[in-house]
Amino acid sequence: MRPFLIDLFQIRPSQLYLDQDKIDRLKGSFDPLNVRFNAPLPIKKNGGEAFLTDGHTRAFLYSEAKISVIPVYWDTDELDMKLYQNCLEWCRSEKVIFIDDLKERILPHDQFQKQWIERCEQAMEQKK
Structure with a gap:
């Protein structure tokens, strides 16, 4: 892992x-x-x-603190890129383009589980 700095607004949420x-x-x-x-x-x-594969909450806290240049690294893990492409499409269709767009999309834990985690799990099940 070789970290580098990037402008937060050059990274898409997933x-x-x-x-x-x-x-x-x-x-x-x-x-x-x-x-x-x-x-x-x-x-x-x-x-x-470029898009976040993890760390959305930390990215949001950077943004809230008005920090725009953040440390990142290229994720080399084998990920389900089809699922991430679905997630990026969902974000585009719901106009979640920048991390700040999540400001009005903060949910209590149980609703987050239902609306996001379960949605991703269903998308993974449909692929099988």
Whole structure:
């Protein structure tokens, strides 16, 4: 993993919602102002656009703190790219293009599970 810095607005989110419980938990332990010492967020490319494979909550907290240049690394894990392409399509169709677009899409944990996690699980089941 070789971390580098990138403008947050050059990275697309790959999920439609954030979990309020996770935001609250991370606020206690994650300092977005400490960019230099924070773990980098994983990204991949789909076509020409970079997208987050994880770390949406931390990316959101960076944005909330007005930090636009964040540490990232190229995610080399074998991921279900078909699922991520579905997620990116869902985001485009619902106009979730930047991490700030999730500001009005923060759900209580149980609703996040139902509206996002279950949606992804159903999409994976349909592929089988």
